[in-house]
Amino acid sequence: MIVCSCNVLSDHDVRNAVTAASDLPRNPKQIYGCLGCSAECGRCARTIKTIIDEALGACAKECCSGCPHTRQAANDEPAQETASSFALAAC
Numbered sequence: 001m002i003v004c005s006c007n008v009l010s011d012h013d014v015r016n017a018v019t020a021a022s023d024l025p026r027n028p029k030q031i032y033g034c035l036g037c038s039a040e041c042g043r044c045a046r047t048i049k050t051i052i053d054e055a056l057g058a059c060a061k062e063c064c065s066g067c068p069h070t071r072q073a074a075n076d077e078p079a080q081e082t083a084s085s086f087a088l089a090a091c
Contacts, residue, residue, distance in 0.1 A: 003044050003047045004040075004048070005044075006039075006041055007032075007035070007037040007040065009037070009048075011051055013035060014031055014035075014048055014051045014052065014055070015055045017035055018031070018051075018052055018055040021034050024056065025052065026052060026056070027049065027052070028049055028052075031048055
């Protein structure tokens, strides 16, 4: 299903970006960076966030003990959406 008509992104594109990314994208801006595009109208942001949360499962808010992402989450700094952090989120 197409979730972003401006960039023609499907739900599969978003799920693949979440699973392929080394930095666990947790918001639409990071997903756009991974997919090499940017938000246009923004109407898809909620849907993309829902897909991210579903794809991450228990890791959606923070990683739990024993999760393969725990090491990465422990090294993450508080999320700040700046130009430099956006560049780092790109896959």
